[in-house]
Every structure is written in C-alpha cells, then in structure tokens.
Amino acid sequence: MSSQIRNFSRIKWYVLFYSFILIFTHSHIATAHIGSSGIIVQKQVGKYQLLISVSPPDVVPGTARVTVFVEQGRVREIGARPIYFRSGDEGAPTHDILTTVSQNRYEADLWLMDSGASSIEISIDGPDGKQQVVVPVMAIATAMRDMPAGTGWGLAAMGLLLIVMLITIIGASNADGITAPDQPVTPVLRRKRLIGMGIGLVSVTLILVGWRSWWNSTAEEYKSEQLYQPTRINTSVRITDAQRQLTIQFDTAGAKNQRKRLFSYLLPDHGKLMHTFIVRIPGLDAFAHLHPNRRDTLNYNATLPTMFPGGKYLVYSDVVYRSGFTETLTDTIDVPFLKISAEAAANAKPSDPDDSWLVTEPMGVKASAVNVPHLDNDMVVCGKPGASVTLEDGSTMLWMDKPSQILESGKLYTLKFAVADSKGKAAALEPYLGMPGHAAILRSDGSVYIHLHPVGTYSMAAEGSMVGRIADTSRTFHYPNAVQFRDSIDAYVQKLKTVPEAEKNTLLAAAMPGMNHVMKVANMVEFPYAFPRAGHYRIWVQVKRNGRVLTGVFDTQVNDPLL
Structure with missing residues (x-):
C-alpha cells in the first residue's frame, strides 16, 4: 500500500510539473510519421469490424483521445488502457470504459504518464464475444506551448501582490508582533518594521532567484531529454x-x-x-x-x-x-x-x-511559384483528368468512390483503388510484402508524409x-x-x-x-486515412500482379472544411 501511495504522489507531481511546462514554454513540433501524428486502425477481430482512431498527446503526461467506430458486430461495452513496453501488462492500469457517443461510436480520454513506446489495448465485450485489439502508440512529447499573454499578465500581477503582502507581513511580525496593540508607533518600531521588510525582501528575492534557476534548468532538461528529437x-x-x-x-x-x-x-x-x-x-x-x-x-x-x-x-x-x-x-x-x-x-x-x-509527369507548377509545386483545382489525377491511370503492364488503376474533386482536411476517408486489365475486366491482385498493397502520400512541400497499409497508419512490427x-x-x-x-x-x-x-x-x-485485413474484392485495395492539413497531395498506390510491382500515381487537392 505504501508503494502505491508513493506512486500516486509521483503521478500527481508529474501532472503538476508538466502542467506548468505547458503554460510557460513555447511551441515545438516533431512527429514520427511526418505531419501525421494520429493513429488509424481498421481491422476485423472475430465478428467485429472496427475503425479505431487514436490522437496521442503532444506533451507527456497528457491525454490521448481514443475513438472506436463499430462498423460490424454487436457491442455491449468497450474499454481501453495504456500499456508501456517497459512495464508490460503487469505495470498497466485497469481499463477505462469508453463513453457511447452514438449508436456505433465510442470515445474516451486516456492519460499517458511517461514517454516511450506504448500501446492502447482496446477490449470489446458484447453478444458477439470478447476480443482485444492492440494499437501501437508513441508516447512522446512533441510540443511546448506559449502562455496566453492575458494569463501571463494576470499571474504576474497576482504574484506581485502576494510578494508585497508577504514582505509587509514579515515587517509587521518583526515590529508589531512584540508590542501591545495600543502602543503608539515610535521611530524604533518603524525602524524594526523597515528592517523586517528589508530582510523579507532579500529572502523573497533569493527564493525567487533560486526558483527561477531551478525552473530554467528543469525546462532545459525537458527540452533536451523529454522533447522528441528525431x-x-x-x-x-x-x-x-x-x-x-x-x-x-x-x-x-x-x-x-x-x-x-x-x-x-x-x-x-x-x-x-x-x-x-x-x-x-x-x-x-x-x-x-x-x-x-x-x-x-x-x-x-x-x-x-x-x-x-x-x-x-x-x-x-x-x-x-x-x-x-x-x-x-x-x-x-x-x-x-x-x-x-x-x-x-x-x-x-x-x-x-x-x-x-x-x-511520371510532374505536379503542375505555376509560373509565379518558386520551387513550390502547385496543382490547379481541376487537376485531380496525374496525367489526364479523371480518377484513373494506366499502369506499366497496360492495366488500369481506378480511384473508386472518391467523394468529391476537392477533399477536406481532418476528415476520415477510405481510399479505395481497383485494378482492371487491358480488356476492362477485374484483375486479381497478389500479396506485395505480405499484404494487399501499399500507399505513400506526400504533400507537395514534403511537410506531410505517410506510409499506408490496408490496416491503417501504424507498423505491423x-x-x-x-x-x-x-x-x-x-x-x-x-x-x-x-x-x-x-x-x-x-x-x-x-x-x-x-x-x-x-x-x-x-x-x-x-x-x-494482426494483418488479417482481407480485401472483399480481389482486384481492390483500400486505405483509411485523414489528410492532416490543407494542400496539394500526391498519392502512390502500389500493388502486385503477375509477379510485378505496379505503381499508380494520383494527385488531389485538400482544403480546410468550411465552418
């Protein structure tokens, strides 16, 4: 029990300390998959078809947002808990129960208390049985934030008031505390009061200087040791x-x-x-x-x-x-x-x-742009307009079910691609590195990159x-x-x-x-993804047919959603 109390006290101290870190430091961004920090998982487990989204915190300790969409199966309850590689199952907390947001959507915020390789274990219980899914998550601090200017001035004013009050109290205790209440204020008392206030001022100044030095040292340690450095x-x-x-x-x-x-x-x-x-x-x-x-x-x-x-x-x-x-x-x-x-x-x-x-053909570049690729709004496919491209073996790859010419950032899409042979018939695909296909997505300026698989944005290893x-x-x-x-x-x-x-x-x-995401159609491959930012993107879709790797390339524009 005493060990649990010490651990709980340590957790409270971490939360308090890093809350201050969030307030007093500035923004810094770094991610593992470049520009796409969230994890998306889509897979079949037992009788359940699940689409899972995990948005990890950018500062640790912090909360990860876990969202589970039940696309197939009858669910009674869904739980989630973080598990770190270092401590394993024995050092993990119990499951938190996700809140039912809609008929098939469940959400919760989970605390990630330490940096390192971790995972979110999703536990599903219902009439269709009990199942578990492990979602790898990198618990790493990738940001430091600015304090709002108004909050900073407000805290500074309150701190100054507290310092003045503290110095006044010290001065009064040095003089008034040793005299009777009705004794008149004499020069000796005034002098003692001023001496007490001087001592208080020196003491508070030394305390503040020491605290400032400790704070700067701790913040620097956070930046050098806790903040993720690729x-x-x-x-x-x-x-x-x-x-x-x-x-x-x-x-x-x-x-x-x-x-x-x-x-x-x-x-x-x-x-x-x-x-x-x-x-x-x-x-x-x-x-x-x-x-x-x-x-x-x-x-x-x-x-x-x-x-x-x-x-x-x-x-x-x-x-x-x-x-x-x-x-x-x-x-x-x-x-x-x-x-x-x-x-x-x-x-x-x-x-x-x-x-x-x-x-292949380059992305369109406007004459006024300098080293910045730019697509015109009506240019959605590499080469010719239309959601299809010809592959090296003469077959055709089609971007199926594209909802609109311009996509929206932050919206979850299932990117579906099908292959037809030269006669227009469905062309069966072979496994490429053990899976139905691969995709790589890159923003035109290189600031967003992701290596996608049919099960999502995470690594099978x-x-x-x-x-x-x-x-x-x-x-x-x-x-x-x-x-x-x-x-x-x-x-x-x-x-x-x-x-x-x-x-x-x-x-x-x-x-x-865990790679059990079998395509429902033999000539189709699909990838779940949400474009993190507006911009122009190029998508390379790789499949295998007749022992040959084929690559289809598509361009698309992504805009921020209209409010």
Whole structure:
C-alpha cells in the first residue's frame, strides 16, 4: 500500500510539473510519421469490424483521445488502457470504459504518464464475444506551448501582490508582533518594521532567484531529454561499377542520454529492416520504394534504379525498434545523372528484389511559384483528368468512390483503388510484402508524409512487438545479446529474399498475425486515412500482379472544411 501511495504522489507531481511546462514554454513540433501524428486502425477481430482512431498527446503526461467506430458486430461495452513496453501488462492500469457517443461510436480520454513506446489495448465485450485489439502508440512529447499573454499578465500581477503582502507581513511580525496593540508607533518600531521588510525582501528575492534557476534548468532538461528529437541520418550517393549506390548512415553524434536509439535492435517490418522512399523535388515526378541492406549496425546501402533521373530528392526511411518504437528518418540528397548503355541497364539488378520505382509527369507548377509545386483545382489525377491511370503492364488503376474533386482536411476517408486489365475486366491482385498493397502520400512541400497499409497508419512490427510484450508476465524487459539478435534478424531477412514468393508470403503472414485485413474484392485495395492539413497531395498506390510491382500515381487537392 505504501508503494502505491508513493506512486500516486509521483503521478500527481508529474501532472503538476508538466502542467506548468505547458503554460510557460513555447511551441515545438516533431512527429514520427511526418505531419501525421494520429493513429488509424481498421481491422476485423472475430465478428467485429472496427475503425479505431487514436490522437496521442503532444506533451507527456497528457491525454490521448481514443475513438472506436463499430462498423460490424454487436457491442455491449468497450474499454481501453495504456500499456508501456517497459512495464508490460503487469505495470498497466485497469481499463477505462469508453463513453457511447452514438449508436456505433465510442470515445474516451486516456492519460499517458511517461514517454516511450506504448500501446492502447482496446477490449470489446458484447453478444458477439470478447476480443482485444492492440494499437501501437508513441508516447512522446512533441510540443511546448506559449502562455496566453492575458494569463501571463494576470499571474504576474497576482504574484506581485502576494510578494508585497508577504514582505509587509514579515515587517509587521518583526515590529508589531512584540508590542501591545495600543502602543503608539515610535521611530524604533518603524525602524524594526523597515528592517523586517528589508530582510523579507532579500529572502523573497533569493527564493525567487533560486526558483527561477531551478525552473530554467528543469525546462532545459525537458527540452533536451523529454522533447522528441528525431534521429538524424546522413545520406549520400556514389557511382560504383556504373551504378549509383545510396548509403544511409545513422548519425549518433547528436544522440543524448535516453534519446540514444538501440540501433542493433531494429525489427523487420513486413520483411524489411528499412523502407526508404525517395521522391524528386519540386515536381514529385520520380519515386522509388527501396529496401536498403544492412552493411553494419549504422550503415545501410541500396542501388538506385539505372533509369532514374538525377536531381534533388527527399528521403523518408521508416524503421522499427525492438520496443515497438517507430521512426521516420528524413534527409535530402543530390542524385547525380548517370549515362550507361542499354546493355548495362538491362543487366543491372536492384539490391533488393522487392524494390520498385516510377518516373511520371510532374505536379503542375505555376509560373509565379518558386520551387513550390502547385496543382490547379481541376487537376485531380496525374496525367489526364479523371480518377484513373494506366499502369506499366497496360492495366488500369481506378480511384473508386472518391467523394468529391476537392477533399477536406481532418476528415476520415477510405481510399479505395481497383485494378482492371487491358480488356476492362477485374484483375486479381497478389500479396506485395505480405499484404494487399501499399500507399505513400506526400504533400507537395514534403511537410506531410505517410506510409499506408490496408490496416491503417501504424507498423505491423510495432504491433507484434507490443502484443508479445503484453503476453510476457515479467515486469521488466531484458534485451538479448545485441550481436546475436542482429545476426538472427539479418539471417531471417536474407532468407526471405531467397525463398519462393508463396513461401515468403506465408512467413510474412506468420510474422504479422494482426494483418488479417482481407480485401472483399480481389482486384481492390483500400486505405483509411485523414489528410492532416490543407494542400496539394500526391498519392502512390502500389500493388502486385503477375509477379510485378505496379505503381499508380494520383494527385488531389485538400482544403480546410468550411465552418
């Protein structure tokens, strides 16, 4: 019991301290999936079809907003609780019951009290049975806020009044407290009163100076230790044997204390240790989805496509750590132009058999815009108007059920894409890296990036890590030997490159038990997403057909909703 009391007192202190941090500090923004901090999950569990949205706090401790839409199934009650990787199920609180907002919508606010890899466990109970869903959530502080000017002046005025009153009380206690009530005020009493007030002023000043020093030190510690700092990477391209080699190196010089990542403990996500997307700017007309090979703990290499044009590129690399913590690492690179013979181009092979790329038309750029891609309002599809594009094998990809030409920010959409063969008939799709398809969405200025899957905006590897940790009954997680863990992962990833496609997909399915989002139509893939900001977006949709990865590209405009 005494331990519980101490923990409760510690929690109250954290809440009080970080409440002050929120008031007295300024805004700072950083996210893992760039510009899209919320988590969206859509999956079938038992007889329930669920659409889950989690909006994590930007300051920790803080509350995460959890919303569950029950699209199918009879539900009596839904509960939710946060579970951290470090403490596991044994250190987690009990479930909070979500409030019924409408017939199929449930909501609650959950406190996340500490930074680190965490998850929200959703528990569903009803006539259709009991089920649980684990949603990986990164509990990280990404913001510091300004105090409103009016509030600051008001608090300053009240503080000054309290200081004057305190000094007056100290002076009075030094003089009036030792005299009778009816004794007249003498010069001696006045002098004692002034001396007392002087002592009080000095004491309060020293207290305020000490408090100010402590506050600045604590705020600085918050910014350096608690506030999320993305891992930096250094990228470069060199020409070797008539091919351009991309190198990605983790920059460990900027890591601080607990911000140091355990780079030996990366997990493969649908079979790859790193998913790297490179996009040429400003037109976003050249796109590649690469899977760099690990050369050593800090260095990864990939071969760029031979027909890829040179220029400046944005780099987004997704990685997952053993704790389930996910990061998107960003950089820019200058890719040199490369001229090679047709024979050399034909003989060149990618560094990973699942690498894919596409060179297409650029986004429209207005003459008055400088390095800022801009789409006209009537331009909704790359190339020609209309929600369809021709793929490299002659088939057609269609954007189905697009509600309007211009979409709204903050609104949850299900982005549906279907593929028809050259005769207009439905073309059955094959698994691509163990799932029906992938999508990458990028705002024209690069400020919003997301790697989407049919089950949502989260990592399957992170989900598997958290599910396994919850099943573990130990209160503390102990990492295995770093070298042995890294070598075993490398062997697993290499095996996936050599086995037949059917066996590879079987192995990937076993590694992603939560990936049970089967498409209802064999030629269609869909992705749940809410565009976080207004702007112009390009969407790359990747599917596999006849053993070939095909990429369809669509442009769309997103506006803020009208109030």
